């Protein structure tokens with residue numbers, strides 16, 4: 001599988017945020033996107049995910065077969081907001097995403113154990129601390145199989161141990177032939193990743 005962006009442009013409120021961005025990632029490949037606040041990292045990820053229309057160029061998946069013909073079908077998107085309902089329990093939220101996303105992978109309890117949240121699945125998501133919310137959202141990546149992970153500041157709010165645990169999960173995903181595109185201000189511990197610097 002290959003994730004390709006060609007001559008991508010992005011706009012916000014009618015203003016050009018970036019233009020002519022291109023990259024290609026084969027399975028096992030990672031791209032780390034850096035740049036100052038407002039450089040357009042989140043906008044780029046949202047365009048790649050198909051959540052915002054591209055102002056120019058295109059994004060495509062090659063070799064995804066029938067299961068993953070498009071980026072939307074092939075990708076998990078982890079945004080700044082965690083996309084969880086605060087009044088539902090952590091388990092209910094993850095159960096919803098597991099059913100909605102299809103291609104079930106880890107069970108909800110196993111996914112929670114993997115992110116170090118075993119035993120708190122019964123709590124409303126809204127009761128969790130900031131870092132726990134982020135970890136529960138990372139568990140969303142594990143409950144269904146999607147080869148492309150699009151991650152917007154995935155480690156924001158995580159403590160050191162959780163950061164390291166997440167680096168291990170990303171490395172495992174890459175070893176399994178996955179692809180990662182991550183916008184970040186913090187080192188993510190991915191050796192050999194490609195780099196894209198925006199906004200300079």
Ligand SMILES: Nc1ncnc2c1ncn2[C@@H]1O[C@H](COP(=O)(O)OP(=O)(O)OP(=O)(O)O)[C@@H](O)[C@H]1O
Nearest residue numbers: 012013017035036037038039040041042043044183
């Ligand atoms: N909904 C919106 N309407 C208009 N402008 C927007 C909107 N969302 C973002 N922008 C603008 O687009 C530009 C890029 O924002 P973006 O969130 O992509 O930057 P970023 O590199 O991810 O920043 P950060 O490091 O602060 O997360 C900024 O100038 C921002 O003000």
